[in-house]
Structures are given as C-alpha cells and as structure tokens.
Amino acid sequence: MAISTSGYELLDPFVQIWNSIVLYLPGILAALAVIIVGYFVGVLLGYLVTKIIEKTKIDHWMHEKKMVDAIGGLHLSRVAGQLVKWWVFVAFLTPAANIIYLDELADILTSVALWVPHLIAGIVIMLAGLLFADFLANSASHAKKLRGIQAISTLIKILTIIFFAGIALREIGFRIFLAEMTILMITGGVILIFVIGFGIGMIKPAEEIIRSWLKKL
Numbered sequence: 001m002a003i004s005t006s007g008y009e010l011l012d013p014f015v016q017i018w019n020s021i022v023l024y025l026p027g028i029l030a031a032l033a034v035i036i037v038g039y040f041v042g043v044l045l046g047y048l049v050t051k052i053i054e055k056t057k058i059d060h061w062m063h064e065k066k067m068v069d070a071i072g073g074l075h076l077s078r079v080a081g082q083l084v085k086w087w088v089f090v091a092f093l094t095p096a097a098n099i100i101y102l103d104e105l106a107d108i109l110t111s112v113a114l115w116v117p118h119l120i121a122g123i124v125i126m127l128a129g130l131l132f133a134d135f136l137a138n139s140a141s142h143a144k145k146l147r148g149i150q151a152i153s154t155l156i157k158i159l160t161i162i163f164f165a166g167i168a169l170r171e172i173g174f175r176i177f178l179a180e181m182t183i184l185m186i187t188g189g190v191i192l193i194f195v196i197g198f199g200i201g202m203i204k205p206a207e208e209i210i211r212s213w214l215k216k217l
Helices: 002-055 058-064 076-099 103-141 149-172 177-201 203-216
Strands: none
Touching: 002 058, 002 076, 058 076, 076 103, 103 149
C-alpha cells in the first residue's frame, strides 16, 4: 500500500503537467493561429498602404525637392506601410491572449495596442517636424545678403525640431517636464548668445543707416 501511494505521488506531477497540456494546448494552437493571421493581415495592409502612397508620387516629389535627407533618407510610403503592419499585428495579440485565458497578459497587450496609435502619431509628428524644420531653414538660407544667415537658418532648424520633439514625446506619453526645462534653458542661452552677437555685429550697419537718414534730413 505504501509503495502504491508513493508511486502515485511520483506520477502526480506528470499527470498534472499532462492535464495542463491537454487543457491549454487547443487554446495555445488557436492563439498561434490568430497571431499568424494577424501578421499576414498586417503585412497585406502595410503593403497596400505603401503602394497607395507610392501612387501619389510623394516619395519622388520629396526626392526632387531634396527633402529626403531631412528624414534620414527614409521613404514615407515605406514608413507608413511598416507602421500600419505592426499596428495591425499588435492589435491581433490581444484576442490571441484572451483565447488562452491569460487575463493579465491580455490586459498588458490591450494597453500596448491602445498605446501603439499614440506611438504612430508621435512618429508622424516628428517626421513632419523634421520636414518643416528643413523647409524653414532652407527658406531662411535664401536670404544670402543678410550677414550670419547660415547661423540663423541652423538655429531656426534646431528650435523647430525641439518644438516638434516635445509634442511628439507628449503624444507618445513620456513625462518630459525636466527634459523640457533643460531644453528651454539651453535654447534660451543659445538665443541670448545669438542675439547679443547679432546685435553687436549690427552696430556698424545701424550707424551707417542712421547717418544716411540724418544726411537726408
């Protein structure tokens, strides 16, 4: 009797493992199927988005306007396609977790799925900021007669990127109060140095302008 009892005790863990496998295996297989389907749906939708944007010729237009370098040589059509693909894939992870009755994992994946659109929006905002900063800097650099215009255009570009980066980070959900204060202090110092330097450099031209006005009077 004692031998029989000890035999059951030895086999009991293996029986429990087998029962768990039998219980969860169908759900695990179904979850894997959902994940695989989600990935292929994401790939398909991402491909369609890429092709639709390519039809608009926006990548070609950006290349002609030399705006591609502003976003690191990326093609907007491919970026949009990748963002859509992974967003769809993440959206399929939540039902996959629900199938195998992992409530905590499902909650985490649901939170991630809800956060991903904010991440995508943040990336879009940052890309728009890089393009806008490059546009403003190029527009400013055309005023070649103005002394120090290259420094001005560079400063405009940096400030614009910082501004859009702050918006993008807030959209993504980062707490950036300390970072914002640091950036503002650095930016304020740069602007102050620039204004002082620019003001000193403009003293002589200003004197000449005033003298010409006085002569006319």
